[in-house]
Amino acid sequence: MKHLLLASTSTVHGSSYLEYLKPAIERFFKGCKQLLFVPFARPGGITYEEYTANAANFFNSINIDVKGAHEFENPAKAVEWADGFFTGGGNTFLLLKTLYETGFFQAIDTAVNEGKPYMGTSAGSNVAGISIGTTNDMPICYPPTFKAFNWLPFNLNPHYLDPLPDSTHMGETRETRIKEFHQFNNQPVLGLREGSWLECHDDTITLKGHLTARWFIQGKEAAELDSGSII
Amino acid sequence: MKHLLLASTSTVHGSSYLEYLKPAIERFFKGCKQLLFVPFARPGGITYEEYTANAANFFNSINIDVKGAHEFENPAKAVEWADGFFTGGGNTFLLLKTLYETGFFQAIDTAVNEGKPYMGTSAGSNVAGISIGTTNDMPICYPPTFKAFNWLPFNLNPHYLDPLPDSTHMGETRETRIKEFHQFNNQPVLGLREGSWLECHDDTITLKGHLTARWFIQGKEAAELDSGSII
Numbered sequence: 070m071k072h073l074l075l076a077s078t079s080t081v082h083g084s085s086y087l088e089y090l091k092p093a094i095e096r097f098f099k100g101c102k103q104l105l106f107v108p109f110a111r112p113g114g115i116t117y118e119e120y121t122a123n124a125a126n127f128f129n130s131i132n133i134d135v136k137g138a139h140e141f142e143n144p145a146k147a148v149e150w151a152d153g154f155f156t157g158g159g160n161t162f163l164l165l166k167t168l169y170e171t172g173f174f175q176a177i178d179t180a181v182n183e184g185k186p187y188m189g190t191s192a193g194s195n196v197a198g199i200s201i202g203t204t205n206d207m208p209i210c211y212p213p214t215f216k217a218f219n220w221l222p223f224n225l226n227p228h229y230l231d232p233l234p235d236s237t238h239m240g241e242t243r244e245t246r247i248k249e250f251h252q253f254n255n256q257p258v259l260g261l262r263e264g265s266w267l268e269c270h271d272d273t274i275t276l277k278g279h280l281t282a283r284w285f286i287q288g289k290e291a292a293e294l295d296s297g298s299i300i
Numbered sequence: 301m302k303h304l305l306l307a308s309t310s311t312v313h314g315s316s317y318l319e320y321l322k323p324a325i326e327r328f329f330k331g332c333k334q335l336l337f338v339p340f341a342r343p344g345g346i347t348y349e350e351y352t353a354n355a356a357n358f359f360n361s362i363n364i365d366v367k368g369a370h371e372f373e374n375p376a377k378a379v380e381w382a383d384g385f386f387t388g389g390g391n392t393f394l395l396l397k398t399l400y401e402t403g404f405f406q407a408i409d410t411a412v413n414e415g416k417p418y419m420g421t422s423a424g425s426n427v428a429g430i431s432i433g434t435t436n437d438m439p440i441c442y443p444p445t446f447k448a449f450n451w452l453p454f455n456l457n458p459h460y461l462d463p464l465p466d467s468t469h470m471g472e473t474r475e476t477r478i479k480e481f482h483q484f485n486n487q488p489v490l491g492l493r494e495g496s497w498l499e500c501h502d503d504t505i506t507l508k509g510h511l512t513a514r515w516f517i518q519g520k521e522a523a524e525l526d527s528g529s530i531i
Contacts (some may be wrong), residue, residue, distance in 0.1 A: 082468035113476065114483035160480055202439050207477040208393075208446055209433055210484050215442045228471035238312035238494065240459040245344065246438040250389055252345035253441050263469065281383075 071220055072186040075194035079158055085208025087127045089264065093189065093277065095131055097186060098153055104128055105151035107138045109167035110192040124157060140215035145178035151185065161204040165196055166212035177258040178218055191227045198224040199256045203247060219297025222276065229260030229283055244291060251287040258285040274300040302451055303417040306425035307497035308458040310389055318358045320495065324508065326362055328417060328499070329384055335359055336382035338369045340398035341390025341423040348396065348518040355388060375407035389422025392435040396427055397443035409449055422458045429455040430487045434478060452505065460491030460514055475522060482518040489516040490531065
C-alpha cells in the first residue's frame with residue numbers, strides 16, 4: 070500500500086520551484102496536513118533551515134504545514150508527526166549517507182511501507198529505487214552502502230539526458246553509463262526526463278507528464294515508454 | 301621519486317587512440333621495454349583481453365611490450381615484470397574496487413613510490429589523486445573506500461566540461477558539483493579538459509597540452525591555470 074510521487078526534477082526551466090507539479094502534488098497529498106521535509110541532500114551546501122524554508126514556502130501555499138527532519142529529537146517522533154514525506158534533491162550520496170546515519174532511513178521506510186505518502190524530486194526520487202547506482206551525482210562522501218529504499222522494482226536515473234548529436238566530448242553519454250551499470254547489475258533502469266514523474270499507488274506505477282521516458286533492461290535495446298504507461 | 305603522466309582522456313575528438321599523446325608517451329617511457337596495462341576499468345564492458353589488445357596495439361608501435369594485469373598469477377609477479385604501468389579509462393568505481401580486490405592497489409602503489417613510471421587516462425588518472433570523490437562516473441559498483449593512490453596532493457576531475465551558456469537542463473554543472481565536493485572535502489581539485497595532461501617528476505607537477513585547466517580551492521573562486529604551470 071505504498072503511495073509515491075517521484076519527479077525527475079523539482080523545477081523545470083522557466084518555471085518556479087515545484088510549480089509544474091502543483092496540481093499533481095495537491096491531489097497526491099489530499100488530506101495531508103503535516104509534511105516532513107528531508108533536507109539531507111542539501112544542494113550547493115545550503116543549510117537545512119534554508120532548504121526547509123524553500124519547501125515550506127511552496128507547501129504553505131497549498132495549506133500544508135512543513136517541518137524539517139533536522140528539527141526533531143529523533144526519527145520516530147518526526148515520522149509519527151508526519152502525514153507524509155517530501156525529500157528534496159541535491160547530492161544522492163550525501164542524502165543516503167545522512168538517512169542511514171540519522172536513523173531516518175529505517176523510520177521512513179517503515180512508514181512508507183505502511184502507507185504514508187512519499188514524494189521525492191531528483192536525489193529524493195533516486196533513493197526510492199533499488200540502489201543509487203544510477204545517480205548522476207558526484208561521490209562527495211562515502212555512504213555505508215549504495216542500497217536504497219527498494220520501493221520500486223527498478224532503478225531511476227533522474228534528469229535523464231539524450232546524447233547530443235553534435236558533441237565532440239569524449240566522456241560517456243548517459244545511455245553508455247547505464248549500459249555499463251547493466252554489466253554488473255540486473256535491475257531495469259528508468260531514465261526520467263525533466264518534466265516527467267512517476268505516481269505509484271500500491272503496485273501500479275504510472276509515468277506522468279507529457280514526455281516519454283527511456284527504459285533500459287539488461288541485455289536489451291533501450292525503449293521509449295509513452296506518458297501514461299503502467300510500468 | 302614518482303614519475304606520472306596523467307591525461308584527461310585517451311582520445312581527443314578526430315584523432316586515434318593515444319595519438320595526440322604519442323610524443324609525450326615516447327619521452328615519458330624512454331628506456332621502458334615492458335609495460336603492465338591495467339584493464340580493470342574496462343569501458344562499456346569489453347573484455348580485459350580486448351582492452352589490453354587495444355593498448356598493446358599502440359605501445360607495440362613504439363617498441364614497448366604490453367601485458368595485461370589479468371595475465372599474471374599475482375600482483376607481485378606482474379609488478380616485478382613491469383618497467384612501467386598504464387591504467388586505461390572506463391569506470392572509476394569499478395577500477396578502484398578491482399584494484400583493491402586483486403591486491404594490485406598495494407603492489408602498484410609501492411612500485412610507483414619507488415620510481416616506476418605510471419601513466420593514466422581518465423579513470424586511470426582519477427585514481428592518482430587523493431580520492432575518487434570527483435569522478436564523473438556512475439557508481440555501478442561499491443568499492444571498499446573512495447580513497448585513491450594519493451600520489452597527487454589534490455583530486456582530479458578528468459573530461460572537465462565548462463557550463464553550457466544556453467542550457468535549459470536543471471542538472472548540476474561540473475563546477476557546481478565540485479563546489480558541493482568542497483562542502484565536505486578540503487583538497488584542491490584540478491578540472492582537466494580533454495587534450496590536457498599532467499606530468500609529475502618527483503614533486504614537480506606540470507600542466508601540459510595547449511589548454512588551460514580549472515583549479516578549485518575550497519572557499520575560493522575557481523581559477524584558470526595556464527599550460528606550462530607548475531602546480
